[in-house]
Amino acid sequence: MSTETAKKPSVLFVCVHNAGRSQMAAAFLTSISKGAIEVRSAGSQPADKVNPAAVEAMAELGIDMSAEIPKVLTTEAVKESDLVITMGCGDECPYFPGKRYEDWVLEDPAGQGVEAVRPIRDEIKTRIENLVIELLPARHADAQ
Numbered sequence: 001m002s003t004e005t006a007k008k009p010s011v012l013f014v015c016v017h018n019a020g021r022s023q024m025a026a027a028f029l030t031s032i033s034k035g036a037i038e039v040r041s042a043g044s045q046p047a048d049k050v051n052p053a054a055v056e057a058m059a060e061l062g063i064d065m066s067a068e069i070p071k072v073l074t075t076e077a078v079k080e081s082d083l084v085i086t087m088g089c090g091d092e093c094p095y096f097p098g099k100r101y102e103d104w105v106l107e108d109p110a111g112q113g114v115e116a117v118r119p120i121r122d123e124i125k126t127r128i129e130n131l132v133i134e135l136l137p138a139r140h141a142d143a144q
Contacts, residue, residue: 011084016043026039043072087103
């Protein structure tokens, strides 16, 4: 592993189905950080497929999630991540002492149309933009 890779912060997004919120958050973080942050997402009870309304809402902003598939949450994914952001999975998310956790309270887009998903998407985008500023302060300073 190169020293450049070792310095990358890593974030894991977790929700129950890994089909909506965590997928949108991971896609935004991958896009906005341009590969400077290692991104993972998973679910405690992964769905069969990503929420089509979430895929459509992200496509409206030029981010293609159509090839993503929900992934099962593993203890390894949690251990390998610097920051674990949970989204409504409560006690189903494994907890490791010393790990940084944040819980983002966001409406669940499951079963909703794209009109209902857009505000959730936009809230996630704002949170991701702030997270990138926090995790990559030097890059943000360079962009000013």
